[in-house]
Amino acid sequence: MYFGIDIDGTIAVDAYGRHGARYVSEQLALGISRAALARIRSFRxxxxxxxxxxxxxxxxxxxxxxxxxxxxxxxxxxxxxPVASAALGVTFLARFGRIAYLSCRSEQRTPGTLARTRAWLRRYGFPEPDQVYLCQHYPYKLLEAYQLLDDEEPLIIIDDHADKLAMYSRVLQVPRRTRPIAEDLFKRLVLVNFACDAPPVVDFPALFPLEALPSWQEKDLLMLMQTVASFTHALYSSLG
Structure with a gap:
């Protein structure tokens, strides 16, 4: 079993959103004072x-x-x-399968990103900190993860933008070169919506199971793993 873990918003967070807020404010010349930014409690x-x-x-x-x-x-x-209990949560998942970190961060746009990301994971005690894969866009997260899989291995992707991943997954069905990949991948994929109580909402028939993980707390992880275990059993049964 392979777990593909998103980084920003899933295991890493800007505390109170203030650093990101200051960056956006300065980039767009919004004129918001530092005192006002210091009072916010979230990016929202x-x-x-x-x-x-x-x-x-x-x-x-x-x-x-x-x-x-x-x-x-x-x-x-x-x-x-780190998001609360994230390092412990990912370590818990590592007992059941392999771990990879999938991110839309870009080494090309910002040289040093890969090394800095690995160092951050190592500093905060996340398992397999070198297994970081930077992806150009959401569909490439799915393609990158597929390349990492062994034959018939299930893939569990946990992402706070699972709705976007679900939407862009349909893109893989269009080009002739990625259509066979999509067909094989979707049989083995469970897409998990992080920091939500419900699976991602899509306006089309789901191509694979959609689940939710409200937090990295043990009770939520145990509920997720019950669902994953049932999915894995059904998958291997169908493969004979």
Whole structure:
């Protein structure tokens, strides 16, 4: 069994969202004071500030681009802290299978990202810190994970943007070269929505099981593993 673990928002977080908020504010010249930024308790709270709301009325695309660039800023990467119980949770999963970290961070855009990411994982006690794979976009997370699998090995991907992964998974069914990969992968894939009480919502028939992992607490992991065990049993039974 292979576990593909997302990084930003799944095991790593900007405490109170302040570092990322300061970066976005400065990049877009929003004029928000340091005192105001110091009072926010989350990045969502930053997004609700009047200055941010006013800017987004006419510049939503630029705002989203600045938000997406946060994960590629080395200074911000080093200031991230683990999500509560994340290191223990991933260590728990490592008892049942192999671990890989799948991220849309970019070594090309920000040289040094791979080494910095591995060092961060090592510093905070995550298992297999060298097993980091940087992917260009969401569909490439699925393709990268597929390349890591042994024959007939189940894949469990845990991501706080599981809804986007589910949506982009359909892209793999279109090109002739990736269609066979998609067909094989989707038989073995369970996609897990992190930090949510419910599976990702999609507006099309699900191509593979969709699950939820509210937190890295043991009780939530045990419930997930019960589902995974049932899926794995059914998978191997179908393969004979």
């Amino acid at each position: 709270e930053f997004c609700e500030l009047p200055a941010v709301q006013f800017y987004r009325q006419e510049h939503e695309e630029q705002f989203q681009q600045a938000c997406n660039m946060r994960q590629d800023v080395l200074e911000l990467q080093t200031k991230l802290v």
